[in-house]
Amino acid sequence: MISSIIFIVVFLSAFAFFGFKILKIRRNILLGRNTDLSGNKGQRIKTMLMVAFGQSKMTARPIPFIMHFFIYAAFLITQIELIEIMIDGSTGQHRYIWHLVEGSFLGSIYTFTINFIEILSVLAFVATIVFLSRRNIIRLARFQKPEMKGWPSKDANIILFGEITLVTCIMLMNSSDVALQRLGVFHPTDTLIISRAIADLWAGIPKETLLIMERIGWWGHILGILGFMVYLPFSKHFHIFLAFPNTYFSNLLPKGQLTNLSAVTSEVKLMLDPTADPYAVPAPDQNAAPVKFGAKDVQDLTWKNLMDAYSCTECGRCTAECPANITGKKLSPRKIMMDTRDRLEQVGRNIDKHGKDHQDGKSLLFDHITEEELWACTSCNACVQACPVNINPLEIIIELRRDLIMEQSKAPSSINTMLNNIQNNGAPWQFSPQDRANWAQELNT
Amino acid sequence: MGATPIKVPTMAELFAAGETADILFWVGCAGSFDDRAKKVTKAMAKILHHVGLKYAILGTEETCTGDPAKRAGNEFYFQMQALQNIQVLNMYGVKKIVTACPHCFNTLKNEYPELGGDYQVVHHSQLLQELINAGKLKVEGGSFKGKKITFHDPCYLGRANGVYEAPREVISKLDMEFTEMKRSKAKGLCCGAGGAQMFKEAEPGNKEVNVERSAEALALHPDIIAVGCPFCNTMLTDGVKHFEKEATVKVFDMAELIAQANDL
Numbered sequence: 001m002i003s004s005i006i007f008i009v010v011f012l013s014a015f016a017f018f019g020f021k022i023l024k025i026r027r028n029i030l031l032g033r034n035t036d037l038s039g040n041k042g043q044r045i046k047t048m049l050m051v052a053f054g055q056s057k058m059t060a061r062p063i064p065f066i067m068h069f070f071i072y073a074a075f076l077i078t079q080i081e082l083i084e085i086m087i088d089g090s091t092g093q094h095r096y097i098w099h100l101v102e103g104s105f106l107g108s109i110y111t112f113t114i115n116f117i118e119i120l121s122v123l124a125f126v127a128t129i130v131f132l133s134r135r136n137i138i139r140l141a142r143f144q145k146p147e148m149k150g151w152p153s154k155d156a157n158i159i160l161f162g163e164i165t166l167v168t169c170i171m172l173m174n175s176s177d178v179a180l181q182r183l184g185v186f187h188p189t190d191t192l193i194i195s196r197a198i199a200d201l202w203a204g205i206p207k208e209t210l211l212i213m214e215r216i217g218w219w220g221h222i223l224g225i226l227g228f229m230v231y232l233p234f235s236k237h238f239h240i241f242l243a244f245p246n247t248y249f250s251n252l253l254p255k256g257q258l259t260n261l262s263a264v265t266s267e268v269k270l271m272l273d274p275t276a277d278p279y280a281v282p283a284p285d286q287n288a289a290p291v292k293f294g295a296k297d298v299q300d301l302t303w304k305n306l307m308d309a310y311s312c313t314e315c316g317r318c319t320a321e322c323p324a325n326i327t328g329k330k331l332s333p334r335k336i337m338m339d340t341r342d343r344l345e346q347v348g349r350n351i352d353k354h355g356k357d358h359q360d361g362k363s364l365l366f367d368h369i370t371e372e373e374l375w376a377c378t379s380c381n382a383c384v385q386a387c388p389v390n391i392n393p394l395e396i397i398i399e400l401r402r403d404l405i406m407e408q409s410k411a412p413s414s415i416n417t418m419l420n421n422i423q424n425n426g427a428p429w430q431f432s433p434q435d436r437a438n439w440a441q442e443l444n445t
Numbered sequence: 446m447g448a449t450p451i452k453v454p455t456m457a458e459l460f461a462a463g464e465t466a467d468i469l470f471w472v473g474c475a476g477s478f479d480d481r482a483k484k485v486t487k488a489m490a491k492i493l494h495h496v497g498l499k500y501a502i503l504g505t506e507e508t509c510t511g512d513p514a515k516r517a518g519n520e521f522y523f524q525m526q527a528l529q530n531i532q533v534l535n536m537y538g539v540k541k542i543v544t545a546c547p548h549c550f551n552t553l554k555n556e557y558p559e560l561g562g563d564y565q566v567v568h569h570s571q572l573l574q575e576l577i578n579a580g581k582l583k584v585e586g587g588s589f590k591g592k593k594i595t596f597h598d599p600c601y602l603g604r605a606n607g608v609y610e611a612p613r614e615v616i617s618k619l620d621m622e623f624t625e626m627k628r629s630k631a632k633g634l635c636c637g638a639g640g641a642q643m644f645k646e647a648e649p650g651n652k653e654v655n656v657e658r659s660a661e662a663l664a665l666h667p668d669i670i671a672v673g674c675p676f677c678n679t680m681l682t683d684g685v686k687h688f689e690k691e692a693t694v695k696v697f698d699m700a701e702l703i704a705q706a707n708d709l
């Protein structure tokens with residue numbers, strides 16, 4: 001009875017806390033500028049099914065793809081077992097669903113599912129060990145970059161050790177259950193392939209100890225899952241939820257196409273031709289907010305950029321492909337995403353503490369992301385292509401550059417020279433426009 | 446080279462004569478002013494002339510598309526260029542554009558429509574492929590036989606616009622041994638010039654991007670590194686020089702190769 005009450009209280013508090021954090025994150029994401037990504041539902045669903053559910057972009061690196069798939073599949077399937085754990089935990093029963101379905105066709109589905117969970121759990125266990133050694137023993141380069149120092153590396157290890165604990169608890173629970181079945185204490189289930197083998201190790205252990213072992217496994221498993229849930233919103237592992245909406249709202253346009261600033265169009269049209277231009281785009285919305293070009297802080301980015309930041313898995317696939325990073329420049333697209341998330345969390349905490357309009361005098365640009373990083377980008381889209389959850393670091397880089405150039409007039413002098421050349425000569429170099437077709441004259445002689 | 450003089454028509458001349466062109470050849474700033482890129486421009490003009498397409502250039506009426514300004518973050522300068530160009534293009538009723546510069550290609554194709562400039566834009570690799578497939582352009586790879594070639598994907602053609610096959614099909618017609626770099630197609634490594642990098646010094650690091658890329662290409666021991674972009678051309682030419690391999694390894698745009706194969 002008492003354990004049922006404890007279970008219900010812990011269970012509900014975990015969900016309540018998780019819900020509370022989700023709402024906070026949602027609020028933070030919505031601090032971003034609006035952008036309309038509502039169309040193309042069919043194509044969006046397809047992208048989400050392929051990229052998030054089907055993990056299509058993970059296949060570019062086969063070993064982590066397979067290992068990650070084991071963990072992913074084990075995670076999804078284990079949630080089915082959670083239903084029985086919930087019922088058992090709140091009613092004080094033991095394997096309630098099994099009692100309902102035993103002997104029927106559903107009973108064989110039950111046994112199949114539990115066996116499937118056991119097999120996947122073992123595979124996930126192996127994958128977790130592989131992942132831990134890639135990070136801590138083999139020390140793959142992409143996990144050792146400066147932005148991974150400290151908390152990000154710890155975060156990854158905490159989750160991996162958590163997974164090991166979870167799987168161990170599941171196997172402890174099921175195997176001591178089987179051992180207790182053999183002693184006639186528990187009602188027998190059908191054969192559980194893996195726990196049966198483990199239960200052989202428990203031969204000779206007295207019933208009382210086995211009962212305690214089973215409870216430790218059971219509680220460890222459920223507390224582990226609830227703890228994981230509470231931890232998620234603080235971790236890069238939040239991607240297991242956001243990967244889905246984030247890929248749904250993927251950019252469907254060609255990667256080379258940068259956003260158009262329609263606010264600029266009207267001004268430029270006036271500059272070029274005060275008597276209006278028949279080929280111009282429609283006049284901008286009169287009710288639009290005061291125009292600001294580019295982004296200095298997170299609120300100037302779109303909500304999709306901010307959702308990207310919360311979806312980042314910190315895997316570093318983007319950084320591993322980035323030509324600037326490969327050649328030793330400070331720019332790392334992963335850091336761009338991590339900085340955006342850190343700054344957004346900071347802004348969120350400020351709002352919680354000091355109210356909506358609090359200014360802390362800091363900004364994403366300068367305080368987190370430096371000019372040096374921004375100017376190292378070749379806009380090659382390698383990061384965008386590499387990201388397994390369709391995050392776009394380049395869009396943030398361009399928005400910050402826009403602020404640097406159009407709001408702060410801060411650019412390397414060579415960039416200013418190039419811009420002046422474009423304005424004066426219609427070419428990024430100092431050539432006379434009259435010489436533009438000289439090559440054609442050379443062909444005609 | 447240049448044995449028979451070719452008269453390259455401008456839109457203005459055709460317009461004055463009451464004619465129009467079927468396709469506009471957008472030359473781009475590099476193609477107009479850079480000595481290396483001008484050779485590619487001439488090769489393209491010769492091919493267009495050779496196949497008898499009704500084409501024209503804008504000549505001195507062409508200006509920068511604004512791509513480097515936009516990538517640097519200056520939307521004002523970009524749109525000033527774009528709106529002026531669109532005015533000229535629309536005045537001549539341009540429907541189809543070919544360009545040998547992937548940056549111009551991307552900007553004209555993707556960023557002009559929202560500003561009122563809607564054209565069918567193709568990269569020269571796509572036009573060459575079209576002409577070869579239609580039998581209008583014959584390629585006998587005789588002079589290239591037995592040579593080894595690799596292709597460097599321009600970011601703004603490949604990843605940015607998903608065009609990977611057209612340049613490879615064109616090159617495959619040359620009857621050379623084609624070898625692919627490990628980082629190719631969607632995983633192709635940038636030459637280091639995009640995003641306005643061409644116009645500035647690189648940030649501090651331990652290597653230049655073009656050196657990293659050229660090393661990868663040279664490791665395959667090719668005779669020719671094929672490119673489809675004037676900036677990649679500069680970057681890889683410099684990279685090959687960095688390794689002092691310019692005597693044995695040549696960097697060519699695919700238009701130059703096709704022109705050579707046709708003795709143009």
Ligand code: SF4
Nearest residue numbers: 322377378380381383
């Ligand atoms: S677009 Fe910029 S940040 Fe992304 S991979 Fe290329 S150089 Fe790196």
Ligand code: SF4
Nearest residue numbers: 312313315316318387
């Ligand atoms: S942006 Fe994408 S590729 Fe880069 S670290 Fe985050 S999840 Fe990985």
